[in-house]
Amino acid sequence: MSKSEMIWLALSFGMLMAFMLATGYQTFALEMGPPSHGETIDPQKVDETAPFDQPGIKKIGENEYEVVMTMQIFSFNPSDIEIPAGATVHFILTSKDVTHGFQVAGTNINAMVMPGHIQKITQTFDRPGEYLVLCNEYCGAGHQLMSTTINVK
Ligand code: CUA
Structure with a gap:
């Protein structure tokens, strides 16, 4: 050599x-x-397990919100979220069926939401606007229809 x-x-x-x-x-x-296996949940019992038994937007502080969200083919619950500009949002996510994606255009949020696991993301939305939320994991025939918006006012 x-x-x-x-x-x-x-x-x-x-x-x-x-x-x-x-x-x-x-x-x-x-x-x-990447966080993994942090918190788990029985995917068959999402509807009965707190906090996912009451999905929705909750104000938890001065311009601070908690969004508890379930994902299922082919929708986000809650959908069409509205928050004021500058708000810090803590997302708590899980899937009720298959693996979905949670990507928010214009932010660094890009997460995989798997059944049996709880995904937590915190994001501050400084700029007002309509943020497109997309499922970016192929989840079935309606995958391309799975989207919603976060409206920052
Ligand atoms: Cu949900 Cu693709």
Whole structure:
């Protein structure tokens, strides 16, 4: 093996190790990894399990809201959410059937909502406008129809 081959081999191996270390550090030391298996729920009993027995928008503080939402083919409950500009919203989501997606255009929200799991996301909506909410996980024949809006006034 020529010397330059050895150098490139060592370099690429070193880079691989550096990237793995950086990713591992972020995930475990800084807890930046994707949350998973945080909270679970019996997907057959979503309607009877708090807080999902009462899905909806609740004001919980000064310009702070909680949105408890269930997702099912092919809708969001509640849909057409309305909140004032500058509001911080804590979304608590679960699915009643299959895996759905929860993506809010114009924000960083992009989550997978799986049956049996509770997904929690917090977002502050500073800019007024109509935010499109999309299911971005293929969930069946009506997947492309599964959308709603968050109206920030
Ligand atoms: Cu729900 Cu695609």
